[in-house]
Amino acid sequence: xxxxxxxxxxxxxxxxxxxxxxxxxxxxxxxxxxxxxxxxxxxxxxxxxxxxxxxxxxxxxxxxxxxxxxxxxxxxxxxxxxxxxxxxxxxxxxxxxxxxxxxxxxxxxxxxxxxxxxxxxxxxxxxxxxxxxxxxxxxxxxxxxxxxxxxxxxxxxxxxxxxxxxxxxxxxx
Amino acid sequence: xxxxxxxxxxxxxxxxxxxxxxxxxxxxxxxxxxxxxxxxxxxxxxxxxxxxxxxxxxxxxxxxxxxxxxxxxxxxxxxxxxxxxxxxxxxxxxxxxxxxxxxxxxxxxxxxxxxxxxxxxxxxxxxxxxxxxxxxxxxxxxxxxxxxxxxxxxxxxxxxxxxxxxxxxxxxxxxxxxxxxxxxxxxxxxxxxxxxxxxxxxxxxxxxxxxxxxxxxxxxxxxxxxxxxxxxxxxxxxxxxxxxxxxxxxxxxxxxxxxxxxxxxxxxxxxxxxxxxxxxxxxxxxxxxxxxxxxxxxxxxxxxxxxxxxxxxxxxxxxxxxxxxxxxxxxxxxxxxxxxxxxxxxxxxxxxxxxxxxxxxxxxxxxxxxxxxxxxxxxxxxxxxxxxxxxxxxxxxxxxxxxxxxxxxxxxxxxxxxxxxxxxxxxxxxxxxxxxxxxxxxxxxxxxxxxxxxxxxxxxxxxxxxxxxxxxxxxxxxxxxxxxxxxxxxxxxxxxxxxxxxxxxxxxxxxxxxxxxxxxxxxxxxxxxxxxxxxxxxxxxxxxxxxxxxxxxxxxxxxxxxxxxxxxxxxxxxxxxxxxxxxxxxxxxxxxxxxxxxxxxxxxxxxxxxxxxxxxxxxxxxxxxxxxxxxxxxxxxxxxxxxxxxxxxxxxxxxxxxxxxxxxxxxxxxxxxxxxxxxxxxxxxxxxxx
Numbered sequence: 001x002x003x004x005x006x007x008x009x010x011x012x013x014x015x016x017x018x019x020x021x022x023x024x025x026x027x028x029x030x031x032x033x034x035x036x037x038x039x040x041x042x043x044x045x046x047x048x049x050x051x052x053x054x055x056x057x058x059x060x061x062x063x064x065x066x067x068x069x070x071x072x073x074x075x076x077x078x079x080x081x082x083x084x085x086x087x088x089x090x091x092x093x094x095x096x097x098x099x100x101x102x103x104x105x106x107x108x109x110x111x112x113x114x115x116x117x118x119x120x121x122x123x124x125x126x127x128x129x130x131x132x133x134x135x136x137x138x139x140x141x142x143x144x145x146x147x148x149x150x151x152x153x154x155x156x157x158x159x160x161x162x163x164x165x166x167x168x169x170x171x172x173x
Numbered sequence: 174x175x176x177x178x179x180x181x182x183x184x185x186x187x188x189x190x191x192x193x194x195x196x197x198x199x200x201x202x203x204x205x206x207x208x209x210x211x212x213x214x215x216x217x218x219x220x221x222x223x224x225x226x227x228x229x230x231x232x233x234x235x236x237x238x239x240x241x242x243x244x245x246x247x248x249x250x251x252x253x254x255x256x257x258x259x260x261x262x263x264x265x266x267x268x269x270x271x272x273x274x275x276x277x278x279x280x281x282x283x284x285x286x287x288x289x290x291x292x293x294x295x296x297x298x299x300x301x302x303x304x305x306x307x308x309x310x311x312x313x314x315x316x317x318x319x320x321x322x323x324x325x326x327x328x329x330x331x332x333x334x335x336x337x338x339x340x341x342x343x344x345x346x347x348x349x350x351x352x353x354x355x356x357x358x359x360x361x362x363x364x365x366x367x368x369x370x371x372x373x374x375x376x377x378x379x380x381x382x383x384x385x386x387x388x389x390x391x392x393x394x395x396x397x398x399x400x401x402x403x404x405x406x407x408x409x410x411x412x413x414x415x416x417x418x419x420x421x422x423x424x425x426x427x428x429x430x431x432x433x434x435x436x437x438x439x440x441x442x443x444x445x446x447x448x449x450x451x452x453x454x455x456x457x458x459x460x461x462x463x464x465x466x467x468x469x470x471x472x473x474x475x476x477x478x479x480x481x482x483x484x485x486x487x488x489x490x491x492x493x494x495x496x497x498x499x500x501x502x503x504x505x506x507x508x509x510x511x512x513x514x515x516x517x518x519x520x521x522x523x524x525x526x527x528x529x530x531x532x533x534x535x536x537x538x539x540x541x542x543x544x545x546x547x548x549x550x551x552x553x554x555x556x557x558x559x560x561x562x563x564x565x566x567x568x569x570x571x572x573x574x575x576x577x578x579x580x581x582x583x584x585x586x587x588x589x590x591x592x593x594x595x596x597x598x599x600x601x602x603x604x605x606x607x608x609x610x611x612x613x614x615x616x617x618x619x620x621x622x623x624x625x626x627x628x629x630x631x632x633x634x635x636x637x638x639x640x641x642x643x644x645x646x647x648x649x650x651x652x653x654x655x656x657x658x659x660x661x662x663x664x665x666x667x668x669x670x671x672x673x674x675x676x677x678x679x680x681x682x683x684x685x686x687x688x689x690x691x692x693x694x695x696x697x698x699x700x701x702x703x704x705x706x707x708x709x710x711x712x713x714x715x716x717x718x719x720x721x722x723x724x725x726x727x728x729x730x731x732x733x734x735x736x737x738x739x740x741x742x743x744x745x746x747x748x749x750x751x752x753x754x755x756x757x758x759x760x761x762x763x764x765x766x767x768x769x770x771x772x773x774x775x776x777x778x779x780x781x782x783x784x785x786x787x788x789x790x791x792x793x794x795x796x797x798x799x800x801x802x803x804x805x806x807x808x809x810x811x812x813x814x815x816x817x818x819x820x821x822x823x824x825x826x827x828x829x830x831x832x833x834x835x836x837x838x839x840x841x842x843x844x845x846x847x848x849x850x851x852x853x854x855x856x857x858x859x860x861x862x863x
Contacts, residue, residue: 018536019544026545026592030552033585034559041581045564045574064576078798078808079718092574126797126810129355129778140578153578 043140048089049117051143064140065149066090067119068107069156071133081124087137089117103157107134123151130156176241179229180320180335183270186222186277187310189215194303201296201387209296216284216299219306220277227274230267230319234260239346242333243267243319249351249774251745256357262365263352265501266319271366272482273309275373280306283377283402291398297384298377305376305479308508316501354772354779360420364413368440368485371410372478375447377402379475382468386519391526396454396467400687404835407451410444411831415824422817424781430708430820433579438557439484443477445557446470449550455687456540459605461530463540465520466547468527472516479509534606537613542600549593556585591647594702597695598650601658620653644706648699655692655699662689682833690834697830700823707790707816716797718808728813730792731756735764737799737807747771751796751807755785767796767809790815 045064046054067087074085088110091097100106110116111134121139131137131154141151193215200208230243234257239245247260247267262268280302284295291298313319321333324341332338352361378399385395417437418430431437450470456463483505520527533541560577567575602616627649628642636642659678662685666677682689717725719734726732735752742748750768754761765783772779785792791814798808 016533019533019541022536022541022545023548026548026552030548030555030589033552033588034556037556037581037585038559038563038577041577041584042563042567042575043578045576064578076798078800079806081716081797081808081810126780126795129780132776 045092047092048087048119051119051149052117060142062140062142064138065119066092066136066138068110069131069133069135069137070111070118073120074131076127078127081126083123083125083127083131084120085131085137086118086120087139088113090136103136104134107136120148121151122148123154125154128154128156175229175232176238176320176322179226179233180318182222182225182229183310183318183320184314186219186226186273187307187314189218189222190277190303190307190310193219194300194307197296197299197303201300209299212296212299212303213284216277216303217281219303220274220281223270223274223277223310227261227270230261230270231258233320234258237349239349240322240343241319242321242323245323245346245349247349247352249349251774252351252357253744255362256352259361259365260352262369263356263361266313266317268365268369269309269313269317270319272369272373273306273313275369276302276306276309276376279373279377280380283380293388293390294381294384294395294398297387298380301380301383302376304512312501312504316504348774351774354770354775354777355424358420358424360416360423364416364420367409367416368413369482371406371408371413372443372482374402374406374409375443375471375474375478378406379471382471383516383519386468386516386523389523389526391464391523393454393457393461393464396457400454401835401837403447403451403454404687404831407444407447408828408831408835410440410447412828414440414444415821415827419821419824424779430817433560433582435561436485438561438582439477439481442554442557443474443481445550445554446474446477449547450474452543452550453547456543460540462533463544463547464527464529465524468520470547472513472520475516476509476513479505479512535608537599537603537610538608539600539603539605542596542603546593546596546600549589549596552589553586556582556589591643594647594651594698597698598647598654601654601692601695617654620650620657623653624650638710641706641710644702644710648702651695651699655695658692659689686836686838687834690830690832690836693830693833694827695830697823697825697827700819700826702823704817704820704823707819708814711815713813714811716808716810718798718806720806725809725811727792727811729758730811730813731759732765732792732794732809732811734807734809745773747773749796749799751783751799751809753783753794753809755792757792765792765794767794769796786818788818791817 043062043064045066048065048067051063051065065087068090070086070088074083076083090106090110091100097103097106100109121137122144123139123141136157138155138157139149139151140153140155141149144150193212195212196208196215197212200206200210200212233241233244234248235254237244237248237250237257243264243266244260247263248257252260260267262271280299283298283302318335321335322337323344323346324332324334324338325344326332326338326341331344332341337343378395381395381399381402385391417440421432422430450467453463453467453470457467483502533544535541560581564574564576567573598620599613599617603613624646628646631645632642636645659681662681663674663677666672666681667674670677670680672680713728715725715727719725721734721736724731724733733754733756735754737749737751739747739749748768748770750766753765753767755763755765762785765785767783768781770779770781771777780795780797783794783796791812793812793814795810795812796807797810800806
């Protein structure tokens with residue numbers, strides 16, 4: 001069969017198999033890149049509560065954590081650009097948030113409930129415009145030995161009273 | 174009153190779209206032209222109806238009728254009028270109306286101009302566009318009505334409803350929430366509409382593709398008819414992405430231009446499939462190959478457009494962790510699912526009709542390189558899609574939410590992007606059909622040899638970064654090959670027609686606009702890559718707290734902090750503005766005014782940089798803090814961004830190239846011209862047989 005095809009297509013046969021190899025190589029490269037990049041760049045996305053219960057095991061890897069900003073705790077040293085504040089545990093589950101009356105409600109309830117777990121955060125950089133009381137902070141960084149979460153990246157969302165389905169967001173980092 | 178007019182007009186538009194879709198499908202299936210004609214009239218009616226509704230919303234926004242929930246949520250008294258108008262697309266409900274308005278306009282445009290020529294396909298184009306329109310209008314009418322009002326119940330609770338619920342009184346806030354300060358930017362006028370224009374115009378080629386599948390006209394007619402639509406859609410989508418990057422650089426991202434945010438990726442994904450489509454349709458037109466592939470690409474593009482519309486507005490994925498779901502989310506997924514499955518089953522039905530007319534040639538033939546180009550675009554799409562859905566998948570399978578950030582996208586996409594750039598360097602020199610490395614090598618060796626000059630000399634001048642040198646090499650090669658192509662073509666014309674070089678160049682481009690427009694786009698990409706190399710590899714930053722008269726140095730720049738003032742403005746801001754003098758290599762090059770505006774109504778600050786921008790670099794200063802007493806000390810964050818302006822210049826060249834490629838042809842339509850040519854060759858073939 002190969003003989004017939006070869007004489008039919010002539011040089012094209014070699015070209016075709018080379019082509020298939022090319023296609024295969026690209027597809028393999030894409031899969032390889034996706035798999036390895038996922039492994040090296042994956043970050044656990046935790047709530048404050050989960051972060052605290054993870055304890056030691058959370059120390060050595062990049063983690064994403066989200067919580068409600070407690071306004072009174074915001075301290076900013078404009079000289080060193082050290083920004084410190086505390087975030088309060090909010091549930092991660094969409095349905096749970098929905099049942100509780102939306103994101104704005106959940107954030108509000110979290111900061112007014114002293115029994116919710118809290119964690120202190122340190123971020124070095126310009127003070128983000130959207131940082132304020134009851135904003136939702138999504139931080140990327142590592143848990144320090146002293147129990148302070150050191151964030152390299154800080155994403156903030158401020159759900160407004162009317163358009164709760166469109167939290168405004170801006171990335172800083 | 175105005176609200177009632179707008180609302181009923183919206184409802185009528187919905188009914189007209191629904192009727193149009195049903196009547197067109199019925200008429201086309203049963204061969205009843207009267208129904209088709211009636212459907213067409215219904216379609217033509219949708220645009221004026223949605224226009225009335227959109228104008229009503231704009232009227233309400235500008236006049237500040239805050240009982241309307243939408244108006245109260247996106248505007249406020251202190252906003253300038255132009256921003257009140259743009260608030261039409263500032264929130265969910267309004268932007269859906271805006272989307273529908275564009276859809277109605279494009280459907281009508283497709284239906285008016287070529288109705289008699291494409292009689293076969295157009296009924297189904299009406300069906301597809303009107304189904305899409307009816308979906309969006311249905312969302313607005315039933316779920317996200319922009320005309321819904323605020324009411325107060327006797328218990329003092331706020332409710333939102335179209336009609337007055339029993340026992341409530343109208344609630345009329347004295348002022349609205351207003352647009353978030355971060356969105357109060359001229360970018361708001363142009364960035365969202367261009368993106369939407371791009372999104373919506375892609376529906377038209379999709380509609381023609383579906384029409385071709387339904388009617389069995391599976392030749393490349395649909396591709397030729399929609400060539401310009403596709404280019405125009407792609408033009409606006411590209412422009413929207415570039416403008417978004419620029420806006421981010423100016424205000425939102427503090428010197429960033431692209432952050433791999435899921436919302437950004439949502440807009441990028443249809444662009445990726447669209448770009449792959451633009452390349453691979455050329456193979457279909459030239460060689461009659463990749464037909465199924467092209468249908469798949471346009472189906473994907475459509476699905477991603479709807480998905481992107483949904484995401485850019487709702488932000489469901491970026492905030493998956495904590496986000497109150499709006500009622501329309503599941504409906505969107507349902508719609509995408511249904512249209513996607515329906516399109517694919519049509520494709521499977523016509524699978525055999527879409528057989529290739531030719532075999533792929535050798536590995537360095539033009540069609541093979543286009544195929545690789547498509548695979549790489551699909552690879553980037555796969556990376557993006559995986560990154561966006563990975564949190565959902567990981568939660569589903571492990572119960573633990575794991576996300577991936579910008580490092581994932583950068584790591585996985587960079588090699589694929591470099592692969593695309595290499596193809597961009599080689600492909601213009603390749604030919605269709607049987608060819609060999611030798612043939613390609615003969616065309617390539619001169620530009621290849623020359624291309625090593627740039628990295629060589631920049632290494633001599635002290636550039637040691639390998640990534641940058643590799644980048645310089647690739648973009649020099651693309652530039653040389655592309656210019657060589659222009660040169661070669663123009664020389665050939667001069668020889669053949671005795672034209673002077675500029676005339677030959679002009680005629681060469683205007684006679685083969687898609688090809689040479691495409692090359693101009695490639696040159697735009699080259700410039701953009703140069704800008705990206707500059708900011709990604711050579712960006713430096715520093716920060717410092719200065720008292721008046723003190724200085725801060727970064728690379729060749731020194732800035733001196735002169736003074737700080739604070740004042741209130743008419744539109745409800747408190748502005749803190751610093752004056753800094755900038756010196757470059759010790760020479761005074763002017764003053765910058767970084768500032769921080771505090772919006773009283775939303776209690777939110779906004780940081781506005783001071784930027785000195787030249788072709789060589791940007792010096793970018795942010796005012797990040799100051800001492801409240803005496804205003805003597807202030808803290809600055811400073812960036813030095815070399816070459817970044819090439820990103821924007823490249824964007825401009827990119828858009829110009831697309832305009833060259835999309836510019837309407839003079840004389841007869843390409844479709845007809847080609848049909849004639851084909852008929853002529855068919856005749857001569859028959860003649861030959863005789």
